[in-house]
Amino acid sequence: MDCEVYESDLHSDLKLAAELGKTLLERNKDLEMTLRHQQQENYEQNLEIEFLSKQIESIRDWNESRLKVYEQLDNTVQDLEKKNAKLLRETRADKDRTQRLCEQVDQLQGEAEEREATIATLQQSERESKKQERWKQLHIPGAARLRRYHSFENGFLDRITDTPENPYETEIQM
16 A cells, blocks of 8 residues: 555656646746847847937037037127127217317318408408509509599509509519
8 A cells, every 4th residue: 555655646746746847837938938028128128228328419419519509609799799899989989080070170161261261351452452552653644633533442443553564564463
């Protein structure tokens, strides 16, 4: 009996070992499939991580280039603002200078007009004094009477004194 029991235990142990082996094989296959699946997911995630890392890098590069452009624009804006302020100052100075020059021109025109009037007055006085000198030098009988009755402005004296006494006077008057 002992042999039978032993055989029966052996048989049940073998059966149990076979079932246990079968279960372990199935479990091993499941684990292998899970491992392959995990490895595939890990590989895909690594690819995605690599893709995203490259995207991040390109975005960083793009962002850095934008920052450089913004810095350049900012510097350009600052330079333009400085130039604009300088031009505004120069414009104000030019306007002031133009105003002063216009005032000087007006003043000089006034002075020129005054001098022209003075010159005209002096020329008129000189002409009148020359006419008086000529009139005094004339040896026309009755000249004293003519002086009393005729003015110098009516041109009478000019007609009398325009004829030179001496032919060289014509050359001198020219």
